[in-house]
Amino acid sequence: MQKVTTTGNATLIAYDDKPILATDPWFGDEEPAYFGSWSLSHKIPKELKDDIRKSEYIFFSHGHPDHLNPESIERFRSNKILLPDHVNARIFKDLSPAGYDLTVLPDRKWVPLSKNIKIQCITTRIQDSILLLDVCGKLFINLNDAGTRDCSRYIRSISKDYQHSYIMALTGYGDADMINFYAEDGSFILPRAASRPSVGLQLNNLSKATGGKAAIPFSSSHQYQRQDSIWAQAYTTPVEAFHDGRAAGVECLPAFASVDCRTLAVEAYPHEEHKVTIRPPEDFGDSWSDQLDKDDQKLITDYFARKDRVQDYFGFVNFEVGGKSYATKMRGRKDRGISFAVPRNSLIASIKYRIFDDLLIGNFMKTTLHGVKSFDDGHFNFNVAKYGDNGMAETEEEVRKYLAEYRRRAGIDYVVGALEDKSRDFLMRFAMQDSAIYKMMKSLYISYLR
Numbered sequence: 001m002q003k004v005t006t007t008g009n010a011t012l013i014a015y016d017d018k019p020i021l022a023t024d025p026w027f028g029d030e031e032p033a034y035f036g037s038w039s040l041s042h043k044i045p046k047e048l049k050d051d052i053r054k055s056e057y058i059f060f061s062h063g064h065p066d067h068l069n070p071e072s073i074e075r076f077r078s079n080k081i082l083l084p085d086h087v088n089a090r091i092f093k094d095l096s097p098a099g100y101d102l103t104v105l106p107d108r109k110w111v112p113l114s115k116n117i118k119i120q121c122i123t124t125r126i127q128d129s130i131l132l133l134d135v136c137g138k139l140f141i142n143l144n145d146a147g148t149r150d151c152s153r154y155i156r157s158i159s160k161d162y163q164h165s166y167i168m169a170l171t172g173y174g175d176a177d178m179i180n181f182y183a184e185d186g187s188f189i190l191p192r193a194a195s196r197p198s199v200g201l202q203l204n205n206l207s208k209a210t211g212g213k214a215a216i217p218f219s220s221s222h223q224y225q226r227q228d229s230i231w232a233q234a235y236t237t238p239v240e241a242f243h244d245g246r247a248a249g250v251e252c253l254p255a256f257a258s259v260d261c262r263t264l265a266v267e268a269y270p271h272e273e274h275k276v277t278i279r280p281p282e283d284f285g286d287s288w289s290d291q292l293d294k295d296d297q298k299l300i301t302d303y304f305a306r307k308d309r310v311q312d313y314f315g316f317v318n319f320e321v322g323g324k325s326y327a328t329k330m331r332g333r334k335d336r337g338i339s340f341a342v343p344r345n346s347l348i349a350s351i352k353y354r355i356f357d358d359l360l361i362g363n364f365m366k367t368t369l370h371g372v373k374s375f376d377d378g379h380f381n382f383n384v385a386k387y388g389d390n391g392m393a394e395t396e397e398e399v400r401k402y403l404a405e406y407r408r409r410a411g412i413d414y415v416v417g418a419l420e421d422k423s424r425d426f427l428m429r430f431a432m433q434d435s436a437i438y439k440m441m442k443s444l445y446i447s448y449l450r
Contacts, residue, residue, distance in 0.1 A: 200245025
């Protein structure tokens with residue numbers, strides 16, 4: 001039995017007569033993520049949970065709690081943990097004192113795990129990683145949340161030699177990111193996810209970018225359960241949306257399925273929907289009435305003082321906690337800033353443990369931009385969460401060295417990725433995202449890169 005089975009969010013199980021590898025095991029039907037905001041949309045069947053636990057190797061792609069969950073990981077103390085070779089190795093450093101059996105995978109090199117299974121890990125500058133999985137000569141391209149930034153050409157150079165290849169990636173309407181934005185007059189800003197952008201088109205573009213021939217919905221099966229984030233449930237992506245709008249040459253397999261890597265037979269694996277009870281934020285230690293004390297304020301100020309690129313671009317970051325505001329001043333233009341309305345407990349935890357991204361993705365924190373159009377202006381999320389917290393690169397010199405190492409690893413793909421970023425910014429000046437002209441130009445761009 002050589003097969004790959006998908007089950008729940010970003011977890012796959014690869015078998016070579018027995019469970020060999022499980023990726024990003026989050027038992028989210030029991031253990032929530034993002035300060036209690038997220039739960040799995042479907043229950044993981046008991047037999048698959050057992051196989052995940054019995055897998056010889058456990059791979060964690062990155063540190064988000066719907067991938068590397070601080071509660072779920074406790075189940076894997078007897079397994080061999082595989083980690084990406086991220087610059088500055090934060091995950092390795094965090095887990096090492098706890099006594100886990102850790103191995104850092106070499107970047108962009110095949111590593112055999114069994115007679116019929118080998119893997120290759122590709123790290124990206126956003127502190128995510130991609131896992132290429134070869135089972136009996138069939139290629140599974142596990143992009144999880146990483147996309148194809150700085151490595152699409154490299155992946156295509158590998159996938160072109162495979163007759164059968166499967167893409168597995170975060171796709172959907174877009175709620176798995178910060179969408180809780182408000183205008184300065186206090187009105188809610190309808191997110192892009194409200195327009196239900198074509199998931200099929202996303203899969204088509206990923207197929208072009210990677211050379212993958214079939215797609216499996218992946219890294220997308222979550223739902224909300226906190227009273228202050230349940231509103232975002234309206235923007236989650238139903239399973240049927242993954243099968244709409246695909247190009248004729250891109251097959252979409254069931255979200256929960258087993259692929260027999262000998263015969264290519266696909267068997268849908270039944271999953272029961274996970275029905276949650278809406279829970280108050282107090283269940284997770286949050287009270288919207290709690291206020292910051294002097295020590296909290298100093299912690300926040302010191303945290304942002306270390307982020308050079310944020311300091312140089314923004315004039316302030318303001319926190320509205322317990323009905324009171326606390327602003328930390330910065331060196332940038334005084335009219336550029338961000339206001340966050342957030343409960344004290346999760347805010348201080350995110351600062352203390354350097355997991356600010358968890359606040360953004362949880363979607364209970366309310367965000368207002370001042371003098372900037374989006375988080376892309378000033379790259380707040382990258383410089384605070386991706387490079388800063390997860391990559392441990394905060395000063396200007398640290399960030400330069402950090403990016404230089406990823407540039408070295410990616411080679412020409414890094415230049416192409418930078419061009420793509422600039423092109424996207426240029427396109428969005430003249431065409432709204434999801435408009436017909438934007439879609440056409442993006443498709444032409446991806447085709448050109450091939």
